[in-house]
Amino acid sequence: MSTPTTIVWLRQDLRLADQPALRRAASRGRVIPVYIYAPEEEGDWPPGGASRWWLHHSLESLDEQLRQLGSRLIRRRGTTQDILNELLEETGATAVYWNRRYEPAAIERDKTVKAALLAMGVQAESFNGSLLYEPWTIRTKQDAPYQVFTPFWKACLATETVHESLPAPRELVSPPKWPKSLPLDELELLPSNSWDAQFYETWQAGAPAAERRLRQFVNETVRRYHEDRDRADFDGSSRLSPHLHFGELSPRQIWAAVEKSSGKVPAGKSKLGQGAEVFLKEVGWREFAYHLLYHFPSTTKEPLREQFRRFPWRRSATELWSWQRGQTGFPIVDAAMRQLWATGYMPNRTRMIVASFLTKDLRLSWQQGARWFWDTLVDADLANNTLGWQWTAGCGADAAPYFRVFNPTMQAEKADPHGDYIRRWVPELATLPTKWLREPWTAPAEELAAAGVKLGETYPQPMVDHHEARDAALAAYERVKNS
Ligand SMILES: Cc1cc2nc3c(=O)[nH]c(=O)nc-3n(C[C@H](O)[C@H](O)[C@H](O)COP(=O)(O)OP(=O)(O)OC[C@H]3O[C@@H](n4cnc5c(N)ncnc54)[C@H](O)[C@@H]3O)c2cc1C
Structure with a gap:
């Protein structure tokens, strides 16, 4: 035979x-x-x-x-x-x-x-x-899908699953004759302009690069992850998301690498350091995102919380464009949106900041933000992106409450305490002292002049007054809250 x-x-x-x-x-x-x-x-x-x-x-x-x-x-x-x-x-x-x-x-x-x-x-x-726990295996006591992360993750950790990863095969037996294959270029996956120039400096795709990044993260970064993951000015997180999305790395490989570096993890009771524990919990959020996508597939387009279907989103192509291109006049938002355009990535904290700005300060719909992220993120992932947007907009499972409106200035103080991130991505503000960097419109005229900044010319005036925009968002929310 x-x-x-x-x-x-x-x-x-x-x-x-x-x-x-x-x-x-x-x-x-x-x-x-x-x-x-x-x-x-x-x-x-x-x-x-x-x-x-x-x-x-x-x-x-x-x-x-x-x-x-x-x-x-x-x-x-x-x-x-x-x-x-x-x-x-x-x-x-x-x-x-x-x-x-x-x-x-x-x-x-x-x-x-x-x-x-x-x-x-x-x-x-x-x-x-690609998952530690398949979506149909984790159910509440009432035999329903979970909609809150903490009990979901607890149920996961109490469930027997395989955390060990399989080695790669040593050899693969070939067919006597290989079928034809299309040259890679004929898939026409690369952009025809030079949009991707900085992608090459930032990323290396493929499983070998993913495994190197994982090793480096586990050896050097994970122990401070709980403190550094929210920093925008340096890599405090793993940056494994595109590798995970494309399956260049599996969550089981991640789990195994973290266990190996930190000692065994008994289900539920971990002896891991705080950094490793918080990190694995984030991998748990990815599991939760897949659980939600599987059980609530319409959430890629519709809010999970039904009253938000009636939310009075504004429509403005020009405002959307200003957000997309990092021209809002809010330096932390602009830095993040420009980083996204240039590198296909931004850290989790700035994702939340720009998403809150779009959906609350501008009151443009989260679906428009999700679409832009879908096109520009190298880690665009339907489960994680849907969860992230619905979470920030306040309309999803276990979401941030809608009335939590991120203050861009205070967020920038935490994510970018010295202003390095803003200076890197918004170079027209680079020489403005840190004191004025997060709110250049409050800087005295002579400070702006000394830094070569002309608001409305070299850098935009803020699109909105954050406090007024916040009040308007909360008023809109009040109208749908109890409907
Ligand atoms: C508005 C918004 C949109 C987002 N869109 C995406 C997306 O399209 N693709 C994507 O992979 N992540 C998305 N995220 C989640 C998160 O921001 C990224 O996974 C994370 O920033 C990737 O960087 P990292 O690999 O260094 O993450 P780490 O902090 O090192 O986390 C390790 C891994 O855990 C998973 N993870 C971490 N945080 C989350 C989270 N909040 N939700 C789900 N999974 C998480 C990711 O797979 C990540 O690679 C989004 C978040 C927000 C707020």
Whole structure:
């Protein structure tokens, strides 16, 4: 009997280690790793510009890693079902394996694909490669999904799960003849302008880079994570988010690395340092985001809390543009939005600051903010982005209350105490003394002149008066609160 061939359909699991689908395929016989670029199948959320940039480099890296095992990555573009059918026919493969995704459009597509494969007599199997706890395994005592993080995470930690990660296969058996693969450039993932210039200085995609970053974070940064994670002026967090989104790293690998560096974690009662504990809890927020997305799929578009459907959002294309381009006149907001545009990233604290500014100071809808993030973040992730926006706007599960309006000045004092972050991303204010840097409109004329700042010319006047905007937001909230 000839050795059976398995297609491994890769998606957001672009790695070789802790890769259940690949591992199972490798133990069955010959393996054909395949990536199918099918943005039309992502519903309303085809990958944005920054995600496509990352994907290009991640696919390149994965192909290199596979070649070191004597294998390769087959790239195709088109309708998944058609391409799988073609490949099955071309290669004589008798099984297709993949790791599960949890976005609503992906779930629907995957169900259809699985049914079609099984109907053709092809073995079709999916695995858990990207979560510690799959969404349907964690339920409240009333057998409902959780909507509050703390009891959700407690329930997770009390549940038996695998925290150990699987090693990468040592070798992969190739088919006698490789099917055709599309050259990477023909996927047309990179921008046609030079928008991505700074991405190259900031990031290295691919599992080897992800593992290096994880090692460095666990060895150097994690012990101070609880204190430094909110800082914008240096890397106090792991910056693993794009690697996690694309599955270059699994949460099990993260868990295992943190455990190894800090001693075993008995379920619920951890002996970890405070930094490691707070960090793993953030990884828990990612689990919670997937739990919510799975159980409340409409939240990518609609607020979870129904009364917010009637919230009187304002509409203004010019104000939205000023926010997107970092021209609001609030230096901490502008610094963060410019960092996002230049590097595809901003830290969690500034994400909350700019999201609060958009939804409360400007009262523009969180959906517009989520869309912009979707296009510009290298870590754009439907579960985490939806949770982050609904949390900040106050309309989601376990959200910040709507009346909590971030004060940009006070937030900047904490996130960027010396003004280094603002100076880096808003260079037109670079020589303004720190005292005036966060509110340049309060600076005396001679200070502005000495720093070469002309408000309204070299740097914008503030778009709104924060205190008035806050009152207006709270008044709007009062109207919907009890409806
Ligand atoms: C408005 C808004 C939008 C966001 N959009 C995204 C998004 O599209 N993609 C994304 O990955 N994260 C998003 N986040 C969550 C968070 O800001 C990022 O995960 C984090 O800043 C990434 O940096 P890091 O890897 O250094 O995080 P760390 O602090 O080192 O955390 C480790 C990992 O835990 C997860 N994590 C951390 N914080 C959160 C959180 N609050 N919610 C869910 N998961 C979390 C991430 O996977 C992260 O990589 C958003 C937050 C807000 C407020």
